[in-house]
Amino acid sequence: MESNYVNWELTASVKQLLMQIHPLKYLFFELTQHCNLRCAHCGSRCPDYADRSELSAENYKSVVDRVAQAVPTNQLMFCITGGEPLLNKDWFEICSYITQKGFSWGMTSNGTLIDEVCVRRLAQAEMKTVSISLDGLKESHEQLRGVPGCFDQAVNAIRLLKNSGLFRAVQVVTVVNRLNYAELPRLYELVKSLNVDSWKLTPIEPMGKAKEVQGFFLSPGEHYQLLGFIKSKRQTAPFEVTYGCSHLLPEEYDSTVRKQPFLCGAGTMIASIASNGDILPCLDIDCRDHVKQGNILQDDFVDVWENKFELFRRNKANTSPTCRDCKLKQVCQGDSWHSWDFEENVPQVCFQKHIFF
Numbered sequence: 001m002e003s004n005y006v007n008w009e010l011t012a013s014v015k016q017l018l019m020q021i022h023p024l025k026y027l028f029f030e031l032t033q034h035c036n037l038r039c040a041h042c043g044s045r046c047p048d049y050a051d052r053s054e055l056s057a058e059n060y061k062s063v064v065d066r067v068a069q070a071v072p073t074n075q076l077m078f079c080i081t082g083g084e085p086l087l088n089k090d091w092f093e094i095c096s097y098i099t100q101k102g103f104s105w106g107m108t109s110n111g112t113l114i115d116e117v118c119v120r121r122l123a124q125a126e127m128k129t130v131s132i133s134l135d136g137l138k139e140s141h142e143q144l145r146g147v148p149g150c151f152d153q154a155v156n157a158i159r160l161l162k163n164s165g166l167f168r169a170v171q172v173v174t175v176v177n178r179l180n181y182a183e184l185p186r187l188y189e190l191v192k193s194l195n196v197d198s199w200k201l202t203p204i205e206p207m208g209k210a211k212e213v214q215g216f217f218l219s220p221g222e223h224y225q226l227l228g229f230i231k232s233k234r235q236t237a238p239f240e241v242t243y244g245c246s247h248l249l250p251e252e253y254d255s256t257v258r259k260q261p262f263l264c265g266a267g268t269m270i271a272s273i274a275s276n277g278d279i280l281p282c283l284d285i286d287c288r289d290h291v292k293q294g295n296i297l298q299d300d301f302v303d304v305w306e307n308k309f310e311l312f313r314r315n316k317a318n319t320s321p322t323c324r325d326c327k328l329k330q331v332c333q334g335d336s337w338h339s340w341d342f343e344e345n346v347p348q349v350c351f352q353k354h355i356f357f
Helices: 008-021 057-070 091-100 116-124 138-145 150-164 181-193 208-212 220-236 301-307
Strands: 026-030 077-081 104-109 129-133 169-176 198-203 240-243 270-273 278-280
Touching (some): 057 301, 091 104, 091 116, 116 150, 150 169, 169 181, 181 198, 220 240
Parallel strands (some): 026 077, 104 129
């Protein structure tokens, strides 16, 4: 019988190779830190109206031009995010230019600004994929996101996007926490009724504002039940149900709740341009000053990608006091960079030692 278990040795070899060749697969553009919601668990700590300079459309387009000189268009996908990216007045110009240069792009949005006109403009700019956040049923979603009416707006956006038939994939993303954990079976029925292409569930993470929120994190038992829920739905759902890419899971789950084993691609396959131009490995990494690799207003992005990011192209588990004796350190590599404690040089999340936040 075919085993569902991960080949850890092969996985470790692949990760070592990726650190050496670092093929750029995903480039995130944080178009803005402005947001029209007040999410208690915001990983980006977006203020109401961020007091920080933002790049112009020409700045983003210059990066696209430079990347087009160095990376095959079929190798790289642009990921548009924020804040709420649709609050950037130049989003259509920027995204259309990405398409014009031959690259694909997708967007992550809270859905509140997506109406029929917006759907048409997204299609005109040739968006391929879109992820809309839906963090529970109406009461829990709006409690988390801080604005009345945002649940109905998000659901309406999902319906409009999917019913248009104009996009390759419409995904719902749910941050699972104590408020919505018990709602998952009912939320599944709602997501199913929306006829989406996929539903990604990821536990609330120790990053951004979520670090300051009390009582939202799942217990170890609830986390394991979440994995079991995803595993069972993957076998029966008419759409893809998947766990997020974050974290090395127990062996019996790492290859059954998502398409591929855990891999943190920050700095090896993933780079990001923050809204002020900072060049970063991943926008989810909280300690931004520590991980900043440059800024596109002064530095050539391709040169930075090829010659910097040294911190992220090594196995951090080799020097961590809690990881260096672990038998899985070549596979796990200290888990995700966004949940790494840079001051203590230890992971904040470790499934091998039990789940803790």
